[in-house]
Amino acid sequence: MCADVAPSSRSPPKLNPVRVTIREEEVGERSGDFREVIHSYSKADAVLEAKRCIQCRRPWCVEACPITQDCREYIRLIAAEDFDGAARVTLRDDPLASTLCKVCYHYCEDSCVVGKKGVPVAIRHLKRAAIDHGTHDLVYVASKPKAQRIAVVGAGPAGLMAAWELAVRGYPVTVYEQESQPGGLVRTIPAYRMSMEDLATDLERFRELDVTFVLGTKVGRDLAPEALLKEGFAAVFVSIGTPAHRILGVPGEDLPGVIPALGFLRRANEGAPLPVGKEIVVIGGGDVAMDSVRTALRLSGGGHVTLVYRRSREEMPADAEEFEGAKHEGISFQFLRAPVRIVGQKHVEGLVVQAMELGPPDAGGRRSPIPVPGSETTIPCDTVLVAVGQKADTTGFGAEWGLRLASQGWPEGAGPAYRTAIPGVFAAGGRSVVYAMGAAMEAAAAIDAYLAEKRGEAPTPRPDPFGGNGSFHLPAGYTKPIRV
Ligand SMILES: Cc1cc2nc3c(=O)[nH]c(=O)nc-3n(C[C@H](O)[C@H](O)[C@H](O)COP(=O)(O)OP(=O)(O)OC[C@H]3O[C@@H](n4cnc5c(N)ncnc54)[C@H](O)[C@@H]3O)c2cc1C
Numbered sequence: 001m002c003a004d005v006a007p008s009s010r011s012p013p014k015l016n017p018v019r020v021t022i023r024e025e026e027v028g029e030r031s032g033d034f035r036e037v038i039h040s041y042s043k044a045d046a047v048l049e050a051k052r053c054i055q056c057r058r059p060w061c062v063e064a065c066p067i068t069q070d071c072r073e074y075i076r077l078i079a080a081e082d083f084d085g086a087a088r089v090t091l092r093d094d095p096l097a098s099t100l101c102k103v104c105y106h107y108c109e110d111s112c113v114v115g116k117k118g119v120p121v122a123i124r125h126l127k128r129a130a131i132d133h134g135t136h137d138l139v140y141v142a143s144k145p146k147a148q149r150i151a152v153v154g155a156g157p158a159g160l161m162a163a164w165e166l167a168v169r170g171y172p173v174t175v176y177e178q179e180s181q182p183g184g185l186v187r188t189i190p191a192y193r194m195s196m197e198d199l200a201t202d203l204e205r206f207r208e209l210d211v212t213f214v215l216g217t218k219v220g221r222d223l224a225p226e227a228l229l230k231e232g233f234a235a236v237f238v239s240i241g242t243p244a245h246r247i248l249g250v251p252g253e254d255l256p257g258v259i260p261a262l263g264f265l266r267r268a269n270e271g272a273p274l275p276v277g278k279e280i281v282v283i284g285g286g287d288v289a290m291d292s293v294r295t296a297l298r299l300s301g302g303g304h305v306t307l308v309y310r311r312s313r314e315e316m317p318a319d320a321e322e323f324e325g326a327k328h329e330g331i332s333f334q335f336l337r338a339p340v341r342i343v344g345q346k347h348v349e350g351l352v353v354q355a356m357e358l359g360p361p362d363a364g365g366r367r368s369p370i371p372v373p374g375s376e377t378t379i380p381c382d383t384v385l386v387a388v389g390q391k392a393d394t395t396g397f398g399a400e401w402g403l404r405l406a407s408q409g410w411p412e413g414a415g416p417a418y419r420t421a422i423p424g425v426f427a428a429g430g431r432s433v434v435y436a437m438g439a440a441m442e443a444a445a446a447i448d449a450y451l452a453e454k455r456g457e458a459p460t461p462r463p464d465p466f467g468g469n470g471s472f473h474l475p476a477g478y479t480k481p482i483r484v
């Protein structure tokens with residue numbers, strides 16, 4: 001399996017195109033319950049896979065990672081069988097590593113040079129191997145304490161990353177969260193992909209930092225946003241994400257049996273009883289739709305699940321890995337079908353759909369669906385899950401806050417510093433866990449620069465979060481500047 005890929009001084013390094021296979025639960029066994037589908041590499045397999053990395057002088061993988069995780073370095077350490085060192089490097093850059101090693105969409109792998117000849121190095125699976133086989137019960141500590149207090153609104157990945165970045169620099173941080181638990185939309189990711197214990201493991205490493213969580217408090221309802229500025233916070237980071245679901249806007253959407261996917265997934269994770277029938281239709285084409293079809297299948301006790309999407313597979317935004325997982329588990333797909341109305345007497349009995357054909361590309365570059373006249377058909381069903389997107393809830397944040405909505409829905413400030421109209425207030429979010437964290441990383445650096453200027457000091461480089469003497473350094477060969 002493993003070829004010798006050590007670079008020679010004369011010839012270019014040989015690329016081994018074949019990835020070491022990762023073990024997955026058998027389809028027949030996994031689709032009836034919530035056991036984790038993907039396993040961890042064994043130590044031996046992780047070392048073999050890590051040896052496929054040619055340790056590029058310019059680390060394309062690191063440059064593609066929104067949080068500049070030094071994956072090249074942890075892979076080098078795994079190849080040298082130093083799993084403790086690899087775990088330390090992983091956690092040094094990534095405070096949510098136990099989460100991301102399972103759910104990150106691994107943008108790094110899209111840039112891996114080995115991918116030019118075959119399958120890229122399994123950078124995300126190797127991160128998991130570092131965590132699983134190395135010492136990962138490390139605890140973060142703050143550098144020299146600072147007096148300026150910071151409020152973070154929203155404890156999703158963006159809020160948690162900002163809290164971590166600022167707390168390790170020595171700032172006391174108070175995080176306000178409307179839900180009873182931190183995590184944001186991560187708490188809707190199904191247990192067959194990651195468990196909530198993974199998130200808890202990540203948060204446990206925060207325990208020595210000066211981060212206070214005020215849970216069950218919605219800013220804008222339980223507490224006026226202005227109060228944060230009056231309560232002595234020197235800066236506020238707004239990371240309220242997209243916790244609300246979008247509706248379809250078709251007749252029949254209020255019938256019993258029509259369920260918004262976001263609440264459905266959240267309740268499934270909490271183990272709440274869910275009224276899933278035997279003929280389930282999920283509407284949507286993104287990752288939430290993929291999680292919904294596979295969760296519904298598991299809860300239906302042998303039921304049949306169909307996904308309805310108004311464009312074709314090529315335009316579908318869902319992650320390829322998630323789509324393949326759903327396909328293997330027996331989900332039916334109806335592409336180029338758009339919902340027209342939901343029908344039923346006292347409960348859902350069917351979804352009426354209209355055929356679509358693809359027209360010219362829209363502003364986003366995807367081909368637009370155009371209805372085909374006279375093409376309506378009915379899909380009989382007893383449950384409809386609506387997974388057509390999420391949106392922000394900015395209730396209570398007046399126009400003076402200048403919270404612009406990003407094209408995918410979350411509030412964010414302007415420019416690379418994520419500043420809002422109010423001095424000292426910053427806002428960010430992102431389309432995936434690591435993108436939200438990456439934006440928060442940049443915003444936190446901007447908040448530190450803002451507060452350092454008020455103290456008459458230079459910005460604080462991110463210190464070693466484990467209390468060592470060094471500060472956070474970008475890996476050698478890295479060329480992409482961090483924006484502040
Ligand atoms: C079902 C599902 C599956 C997903 N799967 C993946 C995946 O596998 N990989 C991946 O990378 N991404 C995935 N995502 C996307 C990812 O979860 C989001 O991109 C990410 O969570 C965004 O982080 P955020 O912090 O910006 O916002 P959110 O996660 O939305 O967090 C915002 C937080 O702010 C809180 N909040 C909102 N308003 C207020 C207020 N007024 N006061 C106090 N608190 C407030 C919310 O309760 C929430 O906790 C998935 C999303 C969903 C819905």
Ligand code: SF4
Binds near residue numbers: 068
């Ligand atoms: S966090 Fe995601 S993008 Fe970054 S190195 Fe890890 S898997 Fe790759």
Ligand code: SF4
Binds near residue numbers: 052060062072123
């Ligand atoms: S781009 Fe691929 S081969 Fe190069 S350092 Fe990163 S993981 Fe290794």
